Amino acid sequence: MSLATRAPAKINLTLHVLGRRADGYHALESLVAFASTGDDLRLEPAETLSLTVSGPTAPLAGVDADNLVLKAARLLAERVPDLRVGHFHLTKRLPVAAGIGGGSSDAAAALRLLARLNGLPLSHPALREAARLTGADVSVCLEPRARMMRGVGEELGPALHLPRLFAVLVNPRVPVETPAVFKALGLQPGDDLPGARHPDIAEASQASLLEVLKTTRNDLEPAACRILPVIVEASRLVSETKGCRLARMSGSGATVFGIYDDGKTAVAAARWIARRQLDWWVKATILR
Numbered sequence: 605m606s607l608a609t610r611a612p613a614k615i616n617l618t619l620h621v622l623g624r625r626a627d628g629y630h631a632l633e634s635l636v637a638f639a640s641t642g643d644d645l646r647l648e649p650a651e652t653l654s655l656t657v658s659g660p661t662a663p664l665a666g667v668d669a670d671n672l673v674l675k676a677a678r679l680l681a682e683r684v685p686d687l688r689v690g691h692f693h694l695t696k697r698l699p700v701a702a703g704i705g706g707g708s709s710d711a712a713a714a715l716r717l718l719a720r721l722n723g724l725p726l727s728h729p730a731l732r733e734a735a736r737l738t739g740a741d742v743s744v745c746l747e748p749r750a751r752m753m754r755g756v757g758e759e760l761g762p763a764l765h766l767p768r769l770f771a772v773l774v775n776p777r778v779p780v781e782t783p784a785v786f787k788a789l790g791l792q793p794g795d796d797l798p799g800a801r802h803p804d805i806a807e808a809s810q811a812s813l814l815e816v817l818k819t820t821r822n823d824l825e826p827a828a829c830r831i832l833p834v835i836v837e838a839s840r841l842v843s844e845t846k847g848c849r850l851a852r853m854s855g856s857g858a859t860v861f862g863i864y865d866d867g868k869t870a871v872a873a874a875r876w877i878a879r880r881q882l883d884w885w886v887k888a889t890i891l892r
């Protein structure tokens with residue numbers, strides 16, 4: 605019997621930096637959504653923990669021993685006596701170090717499968733702790749539903765019933781080092797930017813959600829663009845597509861998303877971009 609789950613791409617529809625904590629991490633406020641596209645993870649129960657990785661971006665995800673899937677699984681095994689484990693197989697499709705939390709979503713998917721195998725609820729404190737200790741973005745990926753994320757990523761709001769957003773994801777296949785982008789903000793530990801708080805984002809119709817999104821931003825985008833000017837090019841290309849309502853970078857980059865009124869327009873935009881940038885990763889998808 606093998607168990608399977610999808611590890612969807614995480615998209616930061618908004619990302620406001622509220623300050624920098626004494627430990628150097630940044631306090632964030634982010635509306636996170638998840639794409640219909642992602643990696644796939646399978647778990648075959650076995651005596652010991654192991655991992656194999658295949659798929660188009662497998663070679664970029666680093667050595668299997670350092671994979672976040674194993675890191676999360678080990679952290680859970682340390683906290684749950686006699687945890688049943690097994691062999692994971694990851695099919696890696698998402699670009700790596702791309703601001704769409706591929707590794708975090710894979711780690712969260714591993715925790716979901718182990719939870720299922722062991723009959724643990726996703727609210728189990730050991731699962732929550734293993735997620736938090738694996739990485740800042742893993743907690744929000746544990747139950748991949750649109751919600752507000754705060755703190756360094758561990759404070760989660762309730763799942764939001766956002767209208768489906770038709771989107772195109774564009775990545776120039778250049779990896780971005782997340783710590784370098786945060787550092788480029790130039791904030792000092794203890795710096796506080798309370799004015800950066802979000803407007804209230806509740807459930808909104810597609811039109812008003814877009815209007816609210818337009819009043820928000822990704823505070824990491826200017827810093828990432830200074831480090832990697834190709835992000836400016838990606839953003840410009842997305843903005844130029846027919847019917848693009850909003851173009852913005854996700855996370856620490858370099859992936860840029862565009863939002864469209866319907867799936868047909870999004871697919872046409874993806875084709876238009878892919879024809880111009882043959883080497884880039886371009887994907888029409890639905891965010892929710």
Ligand SMILES: C[C@@](CO)(OP(=O)(O)O)[C@H](O)COP(=O)(O)OP(=O)(O)OC[C@H]1O[C@@H](n2ccc(N)nc2=O)[C@H](O)[C@@H]1O
Nearest residue numbers: 628629630703704705739740741756782783786855856857
């Ligand atoms: C920026 C975001 C937004 O969702 O996404 P990505 O670009 O990674 O997708 C996340 O906060 C990234 O989360 P994640 O990639 O899990 O970060 P971690 O591995 O825990 O941390 C990597 C490094 O980023 C910096 N970091 C991370 C999170 C945070 N709130 N403040 C920080 O300053 C720290 O320098 C840390 O050492």
Ligand SMILES: Nc1ncnc2c1ncn2[C@@H]1O[C@H](COP(=O)(O)OP(=O)(O)O)[C@@H](O)[C@H]1O
Nearest residue numbers: 666671672700701702703704705706707708710
């Ligand atoms: N399963 C995984 N998928 C992708 N990257 C992984 C994975 N496990 C570990 N990593 C490492 O984590 C780093 C961040 O990757 P990723 O999660 O794709 O970044 P981002 O959140 O910016 O999209 C990469 O440099 C990679 O070496």
